[in-house]
Amino acid sequence: MKSVRRFESAKGADAGRQAAKESADSLGGPPETAPVLREFFNTYSEEETRALGHDLAGRLPEHGVVLLTGELGAGKTTLAKGIAEGRGAARAEDVSSPTFTLIHEYGDPVSVYHIDLYRLDTLEEARRLGLEDIYDARALVLIEWGERFPDLLPPRRVEISIRATGEQARIVEITTRSPRQTP
Helix, strand or coil, X not given: CECCCCEEECCCHHHHHHHHHHHHHHCCCCCCEEEEEEEEEEECCHHHHHHHHHHHHXXXXXXXXXXXXXXXXXXXXXXXXXXXXXXXXXXXXXXXXXCCCCEEEECCCCCEEEEECCCCCCHHHHHCCCHHHHHHCCCEEEEECHHHCHHHCCCCEEEEXXXXXXXXXXXXXXXXXXXXXXX
16 A cells, blocks of 8 residues: 555455455456456545556556546546556646547557547447557557447456546556466
8 A cells, every 4th residue: 555645455365355256246258258356446536546547557567458447537537647657658648538539649659559439339430440450569558438349358458447436536446357267
């Protein structure tokens, strides 16, 4: 726990076992995937949500897919600002929601893609973006509203869910998914 930034991790043996059971019961997802790690953080302001993103930037895979979920205004783009800044790809103030442009690229060379699928209505529209090619790039891919098109998500990904619990308070849940291992 970092006291300066006031976000808290709620993990541990008992919490982990309960979270794993809840994940299996509630996360759904394709049967070939299984949650392998689940963590919870609390933030109490926009600055703390951005700071959490900054700290998570070093823990997320160098290249991979991160699904950002939450209601409108939950803080998905705020967290993305911290992640992009923490990666050295952009200053937080230069990161904005790609709602109308659909895809923003940050870094030179591009090291973070920020994608927003909110305005797309059909799977075909989403397919036309060429997400598979972006997934293959040597970059971190942040996707907002990707849960609307689960068929386009890779089985190996990190899911970050943000839920408002007050005017500025948030619970941030991070689930790492990878292909189910067979014994």
